[in-house]
Amino acid sequence: MRRAVDSLALNNSEGSILQSKLEFQKFLGYSIRSLAEVVTCLYKAKNRFYLKEDEFEFYYKFAYDLMNSLIAFRKSIQ
Template identity: 45%
Template sequence: MAFKFEELKIWQISLKLSNEIDVVAKKFPSIELFSLTNQIKKAADSVNLNIAEGCIGQSKAEFSRFLTYSVRSGLEVVSCLFMASSRNYITEPEFKRLYSEYEQLCKMISKLKSTL
């Protein structure tokens, strides 16, 4: 692996989840294309991208800051999941699974952040 972030479990999980959100968001109605669909996909990608960007920083404080951004983006995904669920764009099992996976990921990111 050429880059340090590739070895991080949180990066690997966030990449997997970002891809899962992409698949789920494609099922949203076309009226949501430039709103909820775009927002949830950007937030999911942001979790992953902030981990990678922060990992190559020059200090632990900088990495910590980017991990905070990742958690915030993860919470944004969760909020979008609530909206998608309330609008019946995703099933209850999809919601519960993704909610749980983002909850675990955010905890893992916060745990790493606390060790810096």
């Protein structure tokens, strides 16, 4: 999960520096996929009883909201 979260942040920063809009959109896509990996890890952690249900719900909602924000931001770049 840490690697996926790190990948999300690193792709955002890498794509934002001196890249074309199309290239930045591509890196945001990588970030979105990394966030999907985080959500999968959250489910695995919950199913293995590493997370309580309320912890899972908190992190899942955060990831869901972030996913929607990243998708909207990616669409706004033209």
